[in-house]
């Protein structure tokens with residue numbers, strides 16, 4: 196990839212992979228190598244399909260989601276070997292369904308019904324409802340799981356596995372202050388701190404909000420003035436309590452609206468849209484680097500090999516086949 200032709204497409208996961216390591220991006224999104232699937236991803240996929248199926252129908256949300264879960268379940272092994280393990284995991288996922296419905300699912304299902312009743316023609320529920328945003332003449336695909344209108348706002352919602360990747364975005368509820376500081380720390384070439392997951396969520400928010408504005412225009416939702424992006428972690432072990440005697444599982448689900456963490460009020464005042472100039476500019480730079488290469492993590496001017504080696508390599512799904520890492524481990528220098 197060397198020229199920005201306008202036909203290029205880049206999934207937002209690719210942008211996030213690039214933040215960790217350009218070689219990881221190359222393996223996953225240019226060479227199309229497929230790392231081992233993780234068990235956690237299968238659980239999230241199962242929940243995502245069940246909840247979207249229930250939201251599509253709109254009524255009896257929890258019962259429909261549990262029934263969908265049961266139908267899909269027989270085909271899912273989730274790496275569980277004993278009957279007791281499988282029964283426990285099933286209870287855990289059913290508890291997540293209940294917690295989601297109680298936290299926001301019921302209200303979101305009602306908002307979806309009202310949005311449809313307002314005459315919207317077009318799909319609003321995924322999984323992976325496609326959204327597209329153009330940056331640097333490259334189309335970034337950034338799916339959500341569903342979208343609904345409430346008043347003059349169009350909200351996109353994405354289910355996540357663990358909230359761990361959000362870091363302080365879970366608790367800092369506005370851009371000014373800690374969020375801006377961490378972002379600057381990551382993007383400052385002289386800083387010795389990097390926060391790829393944290394920054395990845397901000398870049399994803401930029402892409403999703405742009406995609407929602409395009410969806411708003413496509414669906415001719417003229418009354419919609421602003422867009423918002425909410426993520427809902429579903430597999431938060433720290434929020435789960437297990438009673439092994441009574442064989443019950445309780446859990447809670449806490450949605451995180453990333454919009455206010457992302458928007459800077461200076462840009463909002465100028466554009467009247469939920470945007471952040473610094474984040475959008477960084478997204479453009481990453482997109483340009485990702486489509487152009489080179490992808491050598493040890494020599495690329497925009498990467499810090501010491502950080503990649505220490506933080507990205509140990510949890511990288513491509514570590515077993517990566518020459519950069521192997522050469523580094525055995526001490527071969529170019």
Ligand code: SF4
Nearest residue numbers: 216219508511514517
């Ligand atoms: S093992 Fe390390 S250098 Fe290789 S792709 Fe993964 S993160 Fe990058």
